Amino acid sequence: MDFEGEWLAAAPLPVPVDAIDAEELRFRITTRSDLEPLAASIGRLGLLQPLLLRAAGRGYTIVSGFRRLAACRQLGRREIPARVLSLAVTDACCARLAIGENALARPLNLIETARALALLTATAPDGCLPVEDAGALGLPAHAGVAARLMRLERLPAAVREGVQEGAIALAMAEELGRLAPDAASAFARLFRRLGLGLNRQREILSLVTEIAAREGRPVLEILTGHELEECLLDPAADRGHAAQQIRRRLHRRRFPAIRRAEEGFETLRRRLDLGEGLQLTPPRDFEGTCFSLTLSFGSLEELLELRGRLDALARNPALSRILKSKAEGFAPDPPPAGPRPPS
Amino acid sequence: MTIRELFIDAEAADHPQTAAIRSRLAVPARVVPGPAALFEEVRAADDPAGRGKQVLFLTRNRGAFLKACPGTRHYTCCGYRILHVGSYCTMDCAYCILQAYFHPPLLQYYVNQEDMTRELEECFSTPVIQRIGTGEFTDSLIWEPWTNLSRGLVQRFAAQRRAVLELKTKSVNVAGLLDLDHRRKTILAWSLNTERVIREQERGTAALGARLRAAAAGAAAGYPLAFHFDPVVIYDGCEAEYREVAERLFAAIPPEQVVWISLGAFRFMPDLKALIQRRFPDSRIVYGEFITGLDGKARYFKPLRIQVLRSLARAIREFAPHCCVYLCMEDDEVWRHSLGFVPAERGGLPRMLDSAAARHCGVEEG
Ligand code: SF4
Numbered sequence: 022m023d024f025e026g027e028w029l030a031a032a033p034l035p036v037p038v039d040a041i042d043a044e045e046l047r048f049r050i051t052t053r054s055d056l057e058p059l060a061a062s063i064g065r066l067g068l069l070q071p072l073l074l075r076a077a078g079r080g081y082t083i084v085s086g087f088r089r090l091a092a093c094r095q096l097g098r099r100e101i102p103a104r105v106l107s108l109a110v111t112d113a114c115c116a117r118l119a120i121g122e123n124a125l126a127r128p129l130n131l132i133e134t135a136r137a138l139a140l141l142t143a144t145a146p147d148g149c150l151p152v153e154d155a156g157a158l159g160l161p162a163h164a165g166v167a168a169r170l171m172r173l174e175r176l177p178a179a180v181r182e183g184v185q186e187g188a189i190a191l192a193m194a195e196e197l198g199r200l201a202p203d204a205a206s207a208f209a210r211l212f213r214r215l216g217l218g219l220n221r222q223r224e225i226l227s228l229v230t231e232i233a234a235r236e237g238r239p240v241l242e243i244l245t246g247h248e249l250e251e252c253l254l255d256p257a258a259d260r261g262h263a264a265q266q267i268r269r270r271l272h273r274r275r276f277p278a279i280r281r282a283e284e285g286f287e288t289l290r291r292r293l294d295l296g297e298g299l300q301l302t303p304p305r306d307f308e309g310t311c312f313s314l315t316l317s318f319g320s321l322e323e324l325l326e327l328r329g330r331l332d333a334l335a336r337n338p339a340l341s342r343i344l345k346s347k348a349e350g351f352a353p354d355p356p357p358a359g360p361r362p363p364s
Numbered sequence: 365m366t367i368r369e370l371f372i373d374a375e376a377a378d379h380p381q382t383a384a385i386r387s388r389l390a391v392p393a394r395v396v397p398g399p400a401a402l403f404e405e406v407r408a409a410d411d412p413a414g415r416g417k418q419v420l421f422l423t424r425n426r427g428a429f430l431k432a433c434p435g436t437r438h439y440t441c442c443g444y445r446i447l448h449v450g451s452y453c454t455m456d457c458a459y460c461i462l463q464a465y466f467h468p469p470l471l472q473y474y475v476n477q478e479d480m481t482r483e484l485e486e487c488f489s490t491p492v493i494q495r496i497g498t499g500e501f502t503d504s505l506i507w508e509p510w511t512n513l514s515r516g517l518v519q520r521f522a523a524q525r526r527a528v529l530e531l532k533t534k535s536v537n538v539a540g541l542l543d544l545d546h547r548r549k550t551i552l553a554w555s556l557n558t559e560r561v562i563r564e565q566e567r568g569t570a571a572l573g574a575r576l577r578a579a580a581a582g583a584a585a586g587y588p589l590a591f592h593f594d595p596v597v598i599y600d601g602c603e604a605e606y607r608e609v610a611e612r613l614f615a616a617i618p619p620e621q622v623v624w625i626s627l628g629a630f631r632f633m634p635d636l637k638a639l640i641q642r643r644f645p646d647s648r649i650v651y652g653e654f655i656t657g658l659d660g661k662a663r664y665f666k667p668l669r670i671q672v673l674r675s676l677a678r679a680i681r682e683f684a685p686h687c688c689v690y691l692c693m694e695d696d697e698v699w700r701h702s703l704g705f706v707p708a709e710r711g712g713l714p715r716m717l718d719s720a721a722a723r724h725c726g727v728e729e730g
Contacts, residue, residue: 234651278653306655
């Protein structure tokens with residue numbers, strides 16, 4: 022790295038706040054926007070660390086210190102101490118200084134890391150990530166990981182914000198990146214609102230995209246349809262309850278016949294009135310042909326009592342209905358008479 | 365897809381079959397010391413399953429040519445034997461298991477047919493009825509433009525009386541077989557599906573009408589025929605459309621010439637899902653109501669399978685009441701509810717099919 026001399030040579034000077042171009046965000050790494058604690062600290066102790074600026078025409082652009090400038094502005098300061106780099110300092114040098122000031126002072130979040138990597142790449146003379154410099158600056162030095170992270174920069178704002186606040190994992194952000202931006206944003210808003218873990222997010226993503234594919238509708242239409250909106254608008258529902266409702270509705274829409282069968286089976290199982298000590302379990306996904314009945318008892322008397330109930334269970338028409346209607350998906354009541362299967 | 369390059373295993377370079385194929389396939393050819401570099405190249409392609417259809421590797425089969433059909437104990441298998449003449453396919457069906465079955469998926473053709481003949485002769489000497497097919501690891505008739513494979517097989521099977529050969533295809537490549545004295549020991553078979561499934565899922569295959577015309581030509585040449593409704597795909601309106609296919613089938617083909625018809629609901633190894641999503645982004649075939657079957661494959665929820673298979677079986681029975689209809693890889697519950705009986709009542713599925721082969725093809729035990 023070749024900027025050490027420039028940096029050391031630039032002694033802090035007072036610079037008029039109005040001469041600094043606060044709109045030029047090229048070297049901004051931080052995603053933090055809260056100013057209050059910083060402004061309070063500056064108000065009490067003064068600005069302990071000067072800004073790093075680069076001369077630009079008659080004014081300056083910021084290399085490092087975006088939040089410090091904003092806080093000083095909020096405090097009504099007219100001048101601010103800054104080291105000033107000459108116009109001759111290259112973008113690549115400025116990028117390294119900006120990243121170094123941030124990355125070496127505190128852990129960067131994923132979006133900041135992505136920004137830093139993208140900045141290093143964009144300012145490299147050959148347009149490729151200087152992997153060794155990245156490592157020296159505390160950034161991921163593996164080209165594959167860096168490429169994954171840099172893709173975050175191109176995601177819609179809602180997804181980036183979700184990643185930034187820890188509500189959306191990198192893996193999920195990447196999956197969202199494969200969707201249309203409006204759909205990705207809608208998912209991100211939903212996930213942030215529901216506070217779901219990665220597995221639940223994946224489940225919802227897959228249910229919604231598969232429903233969309235199945236029904237030939239846009240993903241956004243499913244996500245913003247009244248079916249899900251209702252769950253989110255229910256004032257009585259907390260986040261956990263809303264998430265459960267949404268999953269249930271999506272499952273029903275994605276697997277209507279399976280859901281109907283599950284409900285039909287439940288209705289019939291209730292009619293069996295099994296009570297304590299007896300448990301009827303259907304084959305997994307109703308695919309196999311064996312049901313299992315579990316007897317739980319702690320004494321001989323209880324076992325004898327269960328034996329009596331078993332006899333009654335075997336005579337219960339609901340059990341025979343369960344066995345007979347399995348192939349048709351457990352319609353709780355027999356269908357009207359129709360044609361018989363061919364023989 | 366068309367073959368763009370021919371790779372020849374050095375060990376197969378001097379084989380007369382290799383020379384014959386080279387003379388008929390006008391693409392650049394390269395002799396390679398072994399498959400490793402080619403496998404690597406196919407694996408490294410953006411779309412290995414697509415790339416594998418553009419290169420043909422001529423090699424020797426170092427394993428057995430005859431193999432048992434890979435059934436599972438949970439579902440009833442037909443007891444078929446596979447004649448492994450080559451692998452993969454030039455057509456491109458979204459649901460094709462071969463995309464995920466071979467690593468990498470690659471067109472391979474085995475030139476050492478003298479070994480195959482030896483195995484077949486041994487098999488013919490076993491005193492039981494055998495049903496043998498080439499359409500498990502490849503489409504049986506894609507090789508016709510460049511080889512005499514099926515002609516040779518038809519003639520070989522015609523010269524014995526214990527085994528039937530089933531050539532299963534979605535192509536119309538039967539012209540080279542029609543003049544042969546087949547002695548009814550070869551069954552020409554077509555996979556059938558609805559127009560919609562063919563259009564949306566079966567890239568590069570022959571249209572339904574063309575398949576039926578080719579089958580009619582086979583029937584006119586006296587061949588016994590078979591049809592496979594596999595995969596049966598469930599979608600809104602599918603039952604009416606499958607019925608229509610059955611109706612068209614029997615408008616084109618005399619039912620008495622049909623040895624058997626199989627019905628198989630769409631099922632797939634879980635790995636195939638992501639591959640289909642990537643290679644066929646417009647296909648909706650993997651978004652049905654699937655559960656995990658007892659064999660680990662994704663299968664339609666059982667009541668849905670029963671409903672569609674029952675409706676299709678009824679349609680077939682309406683047009684061909686005496687035809688042998690069977691289910692591919694289903695359990696007794698599905699048999700009972702869709703066909704009205706279970707295989708054990710008729711001696712088991714292999715027995716049912718052997719009897720049909722005996723009736724139609726004149727094969728016999730002993
Ligand atoms: S025709 Fe058969 S072998 Fe060929 S791609 Fe289709 S399913 Fe696969």
